[in-house]
Amino acid sequence: xxxLVESGGGLVHPGGSLRLSCVAAGRSSYSFAMAWFRxxxxxxxxxLATIAWNxxxxxxxxSVRGRFSISKDNAKNTVYLEMSDLKAEDTAVYYCAMVxxxxxxxxxxxxYWGQGTQVTVSS
Numbered sequence: 001x002x003x004l005v006e007s008g009g010g011l012v013h014p015g016g017s018l019r020l021s022c023v024a025a026g027r028s029s030y031s032f033a034m035a036w037f038r039x040x041x042x043x044x045x046x047x048l049a050t051i052a053w054n055x056x057x058x059x060x061x062x063s064v065r066g067r068f069s070i071s072k073d074n075a076k077n078t079v080y081l082e083m084s085d086l087k088a089e090d091t092a093v094y095y096c097a098m099v100x101x102x103x104x105x106x107x108x109x110x111x112y113w114g115q116g117t118q119v120t121v122s123s
């Protein structure tokens with residue numbers, strides 16, 4: 001049984017940095033990719049970044065490209081999201097998600113979701 005557990009959220013000042021982690025417990029070695037999303041109050045869920053476990057795929061949304069960086073540690077079944085130059089509009093609950101197949105990844109049909117971690121950017 002797959003379980004995704006995020007950590008690393010918290011309160012940070014504008015311009016600050018934060019690193020989120022997501023452990024994919026029970027992950028199959030055939031799982032295709034991970035991604036980070038976020039959802040701010042009264043807004044739609046927003047895709048941020050994705051990374052494949054076993055091939056060289058790494059993609060970002062325009063809203064975070066250059067400020068956020070996704071990375072992975074296959075041995076630890078863990079994906080990270082390094083966030084820098086944080087702004088008030090980055091305040092949201094951040095979720096990691098995992099998809100088992102390339103086809104589902106293309107359709108952004110993620111199979112598993114974490115419970116989310118709150119990131120608040122405020123002075």
